[in-house]
Amino acid sequence: SQQGEEDPQALSIQEGENATMNCSYKTSINNLQWYRQNSGRGLVHLILIRSNEREKHSGRLRVTLDTSKKSSSLLITASRAADTASYFCATVLMNRDDKIIFGKGTRLHILP
Amino acid sequence: DVKVTQSSRYLVKRTGEKVFLECVQDMDHENMFWYRQDPGLGLRLIYFSYDVKMKEKGDIPEGYSVSREKKERFSLILESASTNQTSMYLCASSSGTGGFRETQYFGPGTRLLVL
Numbered sequence: 001s002q003q004g005e006e007d008p009q010a011l012s013i014q015e016g017e018n019a020t021m022n023c024s025y026k027t028s029i030n031n032l033q034w035y036r037q038n039s040g041r042g043l044v045h046l047i048l049i050r051s052n053e054r055e056k057h058s059g060r061l062r063v064t065l066d067t068s069k070k071s072s073s074l075l076i077t078a079s080r081a082a083d084t085a086s087y088f089c090a091t092v093l094m095n096r097d098d099k100i101i102f103g104k105g106t107r108l109h110i111l112p
Numbered sequence: 113d114v115k116v117t118q119s120s121r122y123l124v125k126r127t128g129e130k131v132f133l134e135c136v137q138d139m140d141h142e143n144m145f146w147y148r149q150d151p152g153l154g155l156r157l158i159y160f161s162y163d164v165k166m167k168e169k170g171d172i173p174e175g176y177s178v179s180r181e182k183k184e185r186f187s188l189i190l191e192s193a194s195t196n197q198t199s200m201y202l203c204a205s206s207s208g209t210g211g212f213r214e215t216q217y218f219g220p221g222t223r224l225l226v227l
Contacts, residue, residue, distance in 0.1 A: 042116070042204075042220045045216065089153075099171075099214075100212040102154050
């Protein structure tokens, strides 16, 4: 896998269902960040999770981090039409002067 | 709320023109960044700055330069626009001395078309 690679690339679910997106990476990280992007707009920060943390919550969002598997997941519970967007994970590396690398994103579509 | 503004939402320029993209943030952030976003390639870092008059190359600086004369303003300059610079350009800022380790706040983006 590439650094900060999201899976799946696209996801369609019914409104009210939960949506899970995954992010895998290759090298050690300082932290991992999740962002949302509505079509044609800028990115909005959702959650930052540090390498020594395992889980964080923010409203309907839950992020987990498994450093042994080099993976993270973003769970959106009780999805709404407004959650339709692209979701990106961004990894801040430990060994590249703290550079940040964004994945290509998961396109989430919430069906009415 | 942090606000990051970009001078234009849409821009059309001709090959060879000099193009200025302006970004302003209103939260006294130390760090500012320029990215471009292309389908299938995600976000790629062009340049960043940790302080006034300071700049660092990102992953794809070729064909671009930047200017940071004031803390709140970070300009991206395309010296001689080319068609392969057609893209969505995103500016971001963050606070503190943690650089990339801090949360970034993004502007709405400028969609540039070079003909």
